[in-house]
Amino acid sequence: xxxxxxxxxxxxxxxxxxxxxxxxxxxxxxxxxxxxxxxxxxxxxxxxxxxxxxxxxxxxxxxxxxxxxxxxxxxxxxxxxxxxxxxxxxxxxxxxxxxxxxxxxxxxxxxxxxxxxxxxxxxxxxxxxxxxxxxxxxxxxxxxxxxxxxxxxxxxxxxxxxxxxxxxxxxxxxxxxxxxxxxxxxxxxxxxxxxxxxxxxxxxxxxxxxxxxxxxxxxxxxxxxxxxxxxxxxxxxxxxxxxxxxxxxxxxxxxxxxxxxxxxxxxxxxxxxxxxxxxxxxxxxxxxxxxxxxxxxxxxxxxxxxxxxxxxxxxxxxxxxxxxxxxxxx
Amino acid sequence: xxxxxxxxxxxxxxxxxxxxxxxxxxxxxxxxxxxxxxxxxxxxxxxxxxxxxxxxxxxxxxxxxxxxxxxxxxxxxxxxxxxxxxxxxxxxxxxxxxxxxxxxxxxxxxxxxxxxxxxxxxxxxxxxxx
Numbered sequence: 001x002x003x004x005x006x007x008x009x010x011x012x013x014x015x016x017x018x019x020x021x022x023x024x025x026x027x028x029x030x031x032x033x034x035x036x037x038x039x040x041x042x043x044x045x046x047x048x049x050x051x052x053x054x055x056x057x058x059x060x061x062x063x064x065x066x067x068x069x070x071x072x073x074x075x076x077x078x079x080x081x082x083x084x085x086x087x088x089x090x091x092x093x094x095x096x097x098x099x100x101x102x103x104x105x106x107x108x109x110x111x112x113x114x115x116x117x118x119x120x121x122x123x124x125x126x127x128x129x130x131x132x133x134x135x136x137x138x139x140x141x142x143x144x145x146x147x148x149x150x151x152x153x154x155x156x157x158x159x160x161x162x163x164x165x166x167x168x169x170x171x172x173x174x175x176x177x178x179x180x181x182x183x184x185x186x187x188x189x190x191x192x193x194x195x196x197x198x199x200x201x202x203x204x205x206x207x208x209x210x211x212x213x214x215x216x217x218x219x220x221x222x223x224x225x226x227x228x229x230x231x232x233x234x235x236x237x238x239x240x241x242x243x244x245x246x247x248x249x250x251x252x253x254x255x256x257x258x259x260x261x262x263x264x265x266x267x268x269x270x271x272x273x274x275x276x277x278x279x280x281x282x283x284x285x286x287x288x289x290x291x292x293x294x295x296x297x298x299x300x301x302x303x304x305x306x307x308x309x310x311x312x313x314x315x316x317x318x319x320x321x322x323x324x325x326x327x328x329x330x
Numbered sequence: 331x332x333x334x335x336x337x338x339x340x341x342x343x344x345x346x347x348x349x350x351x352x353x354x355x356x357x358x359x360x361x362x363x364x365x366x367x368x369x370x371x372x373x374x375x376x377x378x379x380x381x382x383x384x385x386x387x388x389x390x391x392x393x394x395x396x397x398x399x400x401x402x403x404x405x406x407x408x409x410x411x412x413x414x415x416x417x418x419x420x421x422x423x424x425x426x427x428x429x430x431x432x433x434x435x436x437x438x439x440x441x442x443x444x445x446x447x448x449x450x451x452x453x454x455x456x457x458x459x460x
Binding site for chain 2: 104175176213217219273292
């Protein structure tokens with residue numbers, strides 16, 4: 001019998017918000033049963049590479065070097081996040097950190113020290129490849145010079161188990177912009193992929209007008225989103241806003257991770273962009289560790305229930321979608 | 331005097347006619363069309379980490395004005411997204427923005443060129459009276 005693939009059952013990146021960031025299980029359902037094998041084979045035919053299950057974690061806005069009233073504990077939340085990752089039963093292949101790794105410093109020597117401390121803490125993440133993009137604190141005052149010297153390129157791409165990852169820099173020009181040179185590179189980079197390819201973009205600022213008065217936007221973000229629009233399976237991860245957010249445009253879903261230093265309030269509830277005050281009784285509130293019922297083999301429905309129960313966030317059900325004309329025999 | 335930098339016309343909208351000019355201090359010539367209706371009001375605005383001075387200005391709908399922007403330290407931005415005003419203010423230069431407001435309202439101006447750790451709250455208010 002001919003039938004379309006059941007996208008909700010088989011094909012999605014499932015994300016688990018656990019405050020320190022988000023744990024994404026990619027193609028986990030593919031690992032189970034004959035249906036998953038058929039899906040993997042179909043996608044392999046479409047995309048030229050067979051996707052394989054894996055997970056990755058997003059962290060954001062560690063602001064190493066910051067130590068003030070909104071968070072007098074400095075790097076404590078970042079270090080707790082690293083410890084949590086290291087305790088995960090299902091170890092992530094990748095840890096993506098979406099900018100503001102360091103808190104800006106007027107002295108280049110001090111800023112370099114903060115980068116070194118960031119690398120020291122991030123270096124304790126075991127068994128995962130750490131991929132970073134700059135935030136404005138890291139790269140906007142010197143055009144990204146120190147970031148490139150100490151961390152590597154500000155934008156790049158790579159493939160991992162059937163997923164194409166794009167790291168975009170929308171900070172180092174000093175303005176909230178990607179810029180024409182990087183846009184041209186991105187379009188060229190994407191040109192080799194079929195529109196069914198699963199793509200994960202990670203960057204610092206939101207690529208849409210989330211709250212321009214708080215500088216929560218990217219001036220040429222529309223051009224990025226338009227370039228991604230033909231692709232059917234796009235997930236964009238970002239930081240900068242120090243709170244969770246979900247936004248969808250067409251097939252593209254955009255998710256913001258919480259910060260690891262302090263939270264910003266909901267801009268719909270206040271005109272003032274001031275950090276949420278530090279709560280000594282609950283120092284990781286809005287950014288701290290939280291229990292998630294995702295134990296054992298990842299089960300999408302359980303993860304989504306856990307998210308709703310613990311964080312109230314929407315489910316990260318962005319996924320690989322099969323080609324429009326495809327059907328399979330079940 | 332000669333203008334030493336390029337003239338950028340960002341937008342002419344129903345809300346505001348805008349001409350942005352950057353040049354050396356003391357140098358100024360601007361788009362004649364923007365001033366055909368009469369002598370513009372000159373509004374001086376200074377930028378420094380992490381404030382604009384003054385931090386509130388008022389213009390009148392339909393009356394041409396020129397915002398003369400200077401920086402006392404490093405490069406700052408001057409962005410009013412709803413009005414399509416997007417300029418940089420570089421130290422040692424004067425950035426002039428010719429405006430003819432077409433729509434009354436209150437707008438938030440932000441610095442959108444990163445200038446340091448207090449950058450995120452560098453803003454001012456622009457009011458257009460009916």
